[in-house]
Structures are given as C-alpha cells and as structure tokens.
Amino acid sequence: MSLTGKDIYKKVLPKTNCGDCGIPSCFTFATTVVANKVPLKKCPHLDPETAAHYQKELDEQHSQEGSYVRKDTAKEALAWAQKRSASMDIKDLPERLGGELKDIDGTPVLELPYFNDTILIKPDSITKKDGSALNVWEQVFIYNHMAQGGSSVPKKQWISLQDIPNSTPKVQSMRTAVEEPLIKHFKGQQDQLLKAALKIGGQRIKETDASADLALLFQPLPRIPVVLLFWDELAEEGFDAQVKLLFDETIPEHLDIESILFLSERIAELLCEAT
Ligand code: SF4
Known part of the structure; x- marks a missing residue:
C-alpha cells in the first residue's frame, strides 16, 4: 500500500506547524513530500x-509510480492520475474538495463547481454537468486534485510558484506558457482582460497588491483560488x-506542481479565448 500525505503526517511528523521547513503546516509538508518528492530531512x-x-519507503514508491509530465501522452497521464486516485471514496470527497454529494440512480456523485x-x-x-466531456488534461488535473489528499480551506495567504518546494524547474514554463501569452494578448488592453476574467467567473479584487493595475480572483475549484496580478505597460x-x-x-495540499502549472495554463487559455 502506497504511503499518502496523511500517512506521513500521522506517522512521521511532529505536527507542531513550526514552519522551519519553509512550509507553514506539517500536513502541507507531508503532501509535498509524497507528491513533489521533497526530502523528509527538510523537516529538521x-x-x-x-x-x-x-x-527509503518513499524512494521505492516514487521509483515505481513515476510521475506525470506534460510530455507524456494524454492517455498515459490519464491512466497514471486515475491509478493515483483509485482508492478515493467519492463519499469522502466533499469534506476535502468542497462541492455537494448527490445520489444519482443509487450511485454517489460529487457535484463540484469548476470555473463558472x-x-x-x-x-x-x-x-x-450537461454530460459533455472535459479535455483529457483537465481530467488528469482533477484526478490529481482528488489524489493529493489535502482538506484545508484556503487561508488567503498568497504565494507564488517559486515559494513552493521543488518548483524551480517549472518557473520558466510558467513564464513561457502562462505569463508571456497573457502579456502578449492583453498588453495595453486592461479593460479586455477584466472583461475576459468576468466571463470565466473571475472577479476584480483590490486588497491583494495595491501596486498592480488589476487584481483578479478566480475560483477554478472550491479549495483552489488563484489571483492574477496585471501591470500594464x-x-x-x-x-x-x-x-x-x-x-x-494551502495549494500544495491540493495539487502537485505539474497540475498547478496545468491549471495556470488553462486560466491563460480561457482568458485569451474569452476575448
Ligand atoms: S519543520 Fe515543517 S514538517 Fe517539521 S515540524 Fe515544522 S512545520 Fe512540521
């Protein structure tokens, strides 16, 4: 049986939430150890x-399960994510992911808000909900959200990708696949960015960073808010x-690094398509 973030939290960590590992809570650290291969020794x-x-057990587990990267075929990534989430009971999900449990013809179904x-x-x-398909990468992302194991509700303490352990290899991808396309598309068109954000369920906020020309809050999933800051040229x-x-x-409790990048790319795509 694979070790989960919950196992590491319960069996190994001191549960003091001291923050000395650079992560504010022991549970979040546990999920990053399992999902992002952060070494246990980072907790002193x-x-x-x-x-x-x-x-040793984690190293064996990681070598067997691998991880998905976007260069994998969509089919391989989906199979990997489905395997990762296979032990989840849908009835347990609302407490961790939000949403509402329904009974459809005797089968438990989680109804979960996703963007708008x-x-x-x-x-x-x-x-x-209308029965239409999500694209494969969206399914991979949601299965990974289910498997990640966190349950914390957002605290509105904002961090960037660089603040997440083991994210360094993804910082350049965030730049080229998310920030640069958005800059190219919306430079000099702040009003268009606001319009596009409202169309996909975002809202304008003021409090996050007073220096930005525009601060937008998106709620792709109930436990996963994302803020976009925009400074015009x-x-x-x-x-x-x-x-x-x-x-x-709290995002490392809910998504692995690759899924955080996917989500960011999806927000950029939806914004560009909405104008
Ligand atoms: S260093 Fe991190 S994992 Fe270790 S006790 Fe402190 S918060 Fe928990």
Missing part, C-alpha cells in the same frame, strides 16, 4: 532513524506589461 525535527526508514461551470465526479468518469518609461499568478499557501 525528525528522528534520523525514522526519517531514513520512511524516506459544474462538473460531476462519478466512480468511473468525470464530465461536465508604460511605453514612455520603457516598462513592459507584467503578469503574476498567486496561489493560496
């Missing part, structure tokens, strides 16, 4: 023998437009 408060024992739509998570499929001063995405500090 572990008995070395216990840490070594569980690290609703999706249905059934034992053998994930579709939109100042051509006379040689300042190019800038975009930054921020995530709630």
Whole structure:
C-alpha cells in the first residue's frame, strides 16, 4: 500500500506547524513530500532513524509510480492520475474538495463547481454537468486534485510558484506558457482582460497588491483560488506589461506542481479565448 500525505503526517511528523521547513503546516509538508518528492530531512525535527526508514519507503514508491509530465501522452497521464486516485471514496470527497454529494440512480456523485461551470465526479468518469466531456488534461488535473489528499480551506495567504518546494524547474514554463501569452494578448488592453476574467467567473479584487493595475480572483475549484496580478505597460518609461499568478499557501495540499502549472495554463487559455 502506497504511503499518502496523511500517512506521513500521522506517522512521521511532529505536527507542531513550526514552519522551519519553509512550509507553514506539517500536513502541507507531508503532501509535498509524497507528491513533489521533497526530502523528509527538510523537516529538521525528525528522528534520523525514522526519517531514513520512511524516506527509503518513499524512494521505492516514487521509483515505481513515476510521475506525470506534460510530455507524456494524454492517455498515459490519464491512466497514471486515475491509478493515483483509485482508492478515493467519492463519499469522502466533499469534506476535502468542497462541492455537494448527490445520489444519482443509487450511485454517489460529487457535484463540484469548476470555473463558472459544474462538473460531476462519478466512480468511473468525470464530465461536465450537461454530460459533455472535459479535455483529457483537465481530467488528469482533477484526478490529481482528488489524489493529493489535502482538506484545508484556503487561508488567503498568497504565494507564488517559486515559494513552493521543488518548483524551480517549472518557473520558466510558467513564464513561457502562462505569463508571456497573457502579456502578449492583453498588453495595453486592461479593460479586455477584466472583461475576459468576468466571463470565466473571475472577479476584480483590490486588497491583494495595491501596486498592480488589476487584481483578479478566480475560483477554478472550491479549495483552489488563484489571483492574477496585471501591470500594464508604460511605453514612455520603457516598462513592459507584467503578469503574476498567486496561489493560496494551502495549494500544495491540493495539487502537485505539474497540475498547478496545468491549471495556470488553462486560466491563460480561457482568458485569451474569452476575448
Ligand atoms: S519543520 Fe517539521 S515540524 Fe515544522 S512545520 Fe515543517 S514538517 Fe512540521
């Protein structure tokens, strides 16, 4: 049986939430250890023998399960994500993911808000509420959300991708696949960005960063808010437009790094398509 974030939290960590590992809670650290391969020794408060024992088990687990990367075929990634979430009981999901449990013809189904739509998570499929299909990468992303194991509600403490352990290899992808396309599309068109955001269920907020020209809050899933900050170009001063995405500090409990990047790309795509 594979170790989950919950196992590591319960069996290994001190549960003091001291933050010395750079992550504010022991549970979030546990999920990043399992999903993002952060070494257990980053917690300086572990008995070395216990840490070594569980690290060995985790290393074996990671070598067997691999991980999905976007260069995998969609089919491989979906199979991997489905396997990762196979032990989930749909009845347990509302407490962790939000949404509402329904009974459809005797089968438990989770109805989950997704951007400004609703999706249905059934034992053998994930579709939109009207029965239409999600694309494969969206399904991979949602299965990974189910498997990640977190249950914290967002705290509105915002962090960037760089603040998440083991995210360094993905920072450039965030730049090229998310920030640059958004800058290209919306430079000099702040009003169009706002319009597009409202169309996909986002809202304008003020409190996050007073220096940004526009701050937008998206709620792709109930436990996963995302803030987009936009600074428009100042051509006379040689300042190019800038975009930054921020995530709630609990996001490592809910998504692995690859899925965070996928979600960010999806937000960028939806915004560009909405204009
Ligand atoms: S350093 Fe260890 S005890 Fe402190 S928050 Fe991180 S995991 Fe928990």
